[in-house]
Amino acid sequence: MRSKHNAVRKKQRIRQQKRKKKNRFFLFLILVGFLLFNHYGNPQWRSHFEDKLTYENIVSFINSFNFRITSLKSLTQEFITEFNGPVVKGDVNSLDKNRFAEIDAKALQVEYSGNSTSELANLLSQYATTEEEKARIIYTWITHNIAYDVVSLNTFMNYNIYPDVSVKTVLNTRQTICSGYANLYQQLAKNMGLKSVIIIGYAKGVDYAVGNDNNVNHAWNGVQIEGKWFLLDPTWGAGTINENSFEKNFNDFYFATNPANFIYTHFPENNKWQLLDQPYTRDKFDNLPTISHQFFTGNFELVSHTNKKIITNNIVDIILKAPRNLVAIASLQQNEQEVEGQHTFVQRQGEFINIKVSFPHRDNYQLKIFGKEQNDDNNFPFIVGYDIVANNQINQQFPFIFTHFSENNGYLESPFNGQLNPNQNNYFKLRVDNATDVRVFDKSSNNWTTLTRYGNLFTGNVAVSRGEVIVYARFPGDRNFWGLLRYN
Numbered sequence: 001m002r003s004k005h006n007a008v009r010k011k012q013r014i015r016q017q018k019r020k021k022k023n024r025f026f027l028f029l030i031l032v033g034f035l036l037f038n039h040y041g042n043p044q045w046r047s048h049f050e051d052k053l054t055y056e057n058i059v060s061f062i063n064s065f066n067f068r069i070t071s072l073k074s075l076t077q078e079f080i081t082e083f084n085g086p087v088v089k090g091d092v093n094s095l096d097k098n099r100f101a102e103i104d105a106k107a108l109q110v111e112y113s114g115n116s117t118s119e120l121a122n123l124l125s126q127y128a129t130t131e132e133e134k135a136r137i138i139y140t141w142i143t144h145n146i147a148y149d150v151v152s153l154n155t156f157m158n159y160n161i162y163p164d165v166s167v168k169t170v171l172n173t174r175q176t177i178c179s180g181y182a183n184l185y186q187q188l189a190k191n192m193g194l195k196s197v198i199i200i201g202y203a204k205g206v207d208y209a210v211g212n213d214n215n216v217n218h219a220w221n222g223v224q225i226e227g228k229w230f231l232l233d234p235t236w237g238a239g240t241i242n243e244n245s246f247e248k249n250f251n252d253f254y255f256a257t258n259p260a261n262f263i264y265t266h267f268p269e270n271n272k273w274q275l276l277d278q279p280y281t282r283d284k285f286d287n288l289p290t291i292s293h294q295f296f297t298g299n300f301e302l303v304s305h306t307n308k309k310i311i312t313n314n315i316v317d318i319i320l321k322a323p324r325n326l327v328a329i330a331s332l333q334q335n336e337q338e339v340e341g342q343h344t345f346v347q348r349q350g351e352f353i354n355i356k357v358s359f360p361h362r363d364n365y366q367l368k369i370f371g372k373e374q375n376d377d378n379n380f381p382f383i384v385g386y387d388i389v390a391n392n393q394i395n396q397q398f399p400f401i402f403t404h405f406s407e408n409n410g411y412l413e414s415p416f417n418g419q420l421n422p423n424q425n426n427y428f429k430l431r432v433d434n435a436t437d438v439r440v441f442d443k444s445s446n447n448w449t450t451l452t453r454y455g456n457l458f459t460g461n462v463a464v465s466r467g468e469v470i471v472y473a474r475f476p477g478d479r480n481f482w483g484l485l486r487y488n
Contacts, residue, residue, distance in 0.1 A: 083197055083224075089275040090228030092256050095132055100252070103133050107140035115171040117184070121191035131194060131225045135232075138188045139255045142181060143238040148246040149175040178203075181234040182219040195224040199231075201268035202282075204290065216269055229275060230256040233266065253293040261296045264288050290385040298371055299323055300383055303352065310367075311389045315396065318355040318386070320369070324348075327406050328371040329380055330355050334363070342418050345398035347411050356398065356416070359390035374407060402483040404473065409433045410484055420469055420487045425461040428471070432456060432484065435473040439481065443468040 106127035112120050120141075128137040152163035156177070163169075165180035167187045176184070182198045189196035203218035220233040237254040239247050259275035267285040268274060289308045304319040320328065330344040344367075345356040357367055365388045370380035397418040404410075413429040420426050428440060428451055438458040440449045444467035451458035462469075468488055472481035 083195065083222075087272050087275070088228050089259060090225060090230045090256070092230070092258050094228075095225075095230075095256055099133065100136055103128065103136045104140045107137045108144060110141055112171075115168040117167050117171070117187040118191050120171070121188050124188070125192055128192075134192045134194055135189070135223045135225055135230070136255065138185055138192065138194075139232055139234055139237060140250075142184055142188075142234045143250050145174060146170060146181060146184065146234075146238060147175040147248060148235065148238060148241065149173075149177055149180075150241060150244060150246050153177055153241075154244070178235040179219040181238070182221050185221045185223075185232075185234050189221075189223055197222045197273070199266075199268045199270070199273045201266060201270075201273075202285070203233075203236075203267075204265045205236075218266070220266060222273055222275075225256075231259060231262050231266075231273070231275060232256060236265075251293065253297060258296070261293075264291045292382050292384070294371070294381040295383040298326055298373070298383065300326070300371060302384070305386065308385075309387045309389070311391065312359075313392045315394055316357040316367075316388065318357070318367075318369075320353045320355070320371075320384075321351055322353050322371065324351065324409075325374050326353075326371055327374045328353050328355070328369055328383070330357070330370070331368045332357060332359075333366045333368060336366075339365070342397040342400055345401070345412075345416070346406070347401075348406070348409050349411050357388070358394040358396045358398070359388070359392075360395050361393050362390055364389055399471075400486040402485065404482040405432070405484040408435065408473070408475070412485065415487075418487055420464050422464060422466045425463050427459075427461050429457070429459045430471070430484075432458065432473055434475050436476055437474040437481075438484070439472050440464075441470045441472055443470065 107124070110120075110123050110127070112123055114120070124137050124141060125134070128134045149163060152175075155161050156163070163177060163180070165176055165183055167180075167184050170176040170180040170184050179198075186196045186198050198219055199222055200216045200219050202216060203220075205218065218235075220231070220235065222229050222231055224230075233254040237251045239249040239251075241247070263274055263276060263280055263285065267280070267282060271279040274280060287307045287309065289302065289306070299322065301321040303321050304317065310316060322328070327348075328346050330346050332339045332343045339360065341360065343358050343360065347354055353371075355367075355369060359365060367386045367388055368382055369384045371383045372378065372380050396416075398416060399412070399418045401410075409432070411431040413431075415426050415428065430438070432438060433456050435456065435458070436453075438451045438453070440451065440460075440462045441447070442449075442462075442464050444465045449460065449462045451460040451462075464487075468486065470483055470487070471485040473484050474481050
């Protein structure tokens with residue numbers, strides 16, 4: 001009887017809330033009508049409102065009637081399905097990823113122009129039978145058919161007005177922001193018989209400020225597959241925001257992402273949805289380096305510096321671990337502009353990539369590291385970034401690196417200073433795989449000095465004059481000399 005009584009009371013509360021919303025909406029319409037009548041019917045009011053009725057004032061007026069949304073949580077609350085049972089982490093390696101391409105192709109065949117999640121779920125269910133296939137086909141369909149609404153994002157960030165993220169609106173407009181993506185995924189999952197939750201928390205996206213504890217800023221999903229829970233983010237899987245516009249780009253990484261990788265960018269309000277044996281604190285999350293998904297897909301690993309902020313009095317040496325087919329470059333920046341000069345030096349030693357960084361002044365800097373496969377002809381994608389506080393001026397510049405140095409696993413031991421001492425010997429010691437001959441060319445004197453070879457190690461003292469000095473190498477089957485390093 002108590003449960004029945006509670007159910008009746010709950011229905012009564014819902015009806016009361018709906019009546020309040022309707023009354024508030026009608027009051028809003030009456031007031032707007034009154035203002036418009038006076039605006040067009042009274043010349044004095046019209047003149048006054050032509051000066052005062054700006055977009056900002058309209059926003060302020062709407063906000064005064066509690067149409068303002070102050071929390072992402074309040075938008076997604078009606079969709080959140082709390083899971084009170086034990087949350088068991090799934091093993092991402094247990095998923096049959098070989099089936100994903102087939103499921104993805106089927107998802108792209110599903111054309112739907114309506115706004116019913118039950119209808120769409122029925123269409124998708126024709127191509128997916130297992131829980132894994134259902135979870136995947138929902139993710140793929142959403143990320144290919146729903147665009148990110150940058151205009152609504154800017155309106156929210158500037159005026160704190162949140163868009164309608166109900167699933168019907170999302171399907172009608174085919175665009176939304178994070179909570180709309182999460183809402184749609186959760187509702188489709190429910191209609192296809194999957195257990196799913198919306199997870200709210202903090203994500204290191206365009207609107208994230210380290211240490212800002214006021215409001216959560218992102219929503220994503222958890223889905224249960226064969227009794228185990230997996231994390232996914234259809235918003236980040238749909239594409240990216242570049243220069244205030246959305247670029248559609250399906251990203252497989254954010255489906256069933258490894259929780260140990262996901263935590264670098266997504267911090268849930270409820271720690272259990274980290275799906276980690278040892279959950280991170282918010283401070284630890286904030287202090288993690290800025291890392292992109294390419295860092296993990298490329299199998300890069302942090303070795304020396306695991307915190308975002310580096311405070312130094314000297315040259316910084318950062319070490320990454322990476323498969324031998326990967327190469328990296330680095331850029332020292334201030335305010336998104338590269339610092340002039342050769343202030344970074346990147347080289348490989350076995351399975352480790354070493355990045356040396358110097359600083360022309362005592363100041364704050366940003367270090368951005370980019371990496372890719374050696375045979376990839378595309379641009380270097382960003383993989384990891386640091387904020388550096390340099391307490392001393394280390395105005396040492398490094399030699400310029402040519403492509404052949406990196407491609408042949410070049411490793412320099414000396415000299416590291418890009419400014420050589422003129423009119424005296426400079427000791428050269430470097431390793432270059434595959435090279436048969438390494439020589440130092442003094443451009444001013446037109447003098448070539450051959451370094452002594454010990455396998456892949458080349459050494460020797462070289463007297464240089466003022467001006468440009470270039471280290472060249474020759475490789476088997478090629479009579480040409482190729483530049484490795486350039487000094488001044």
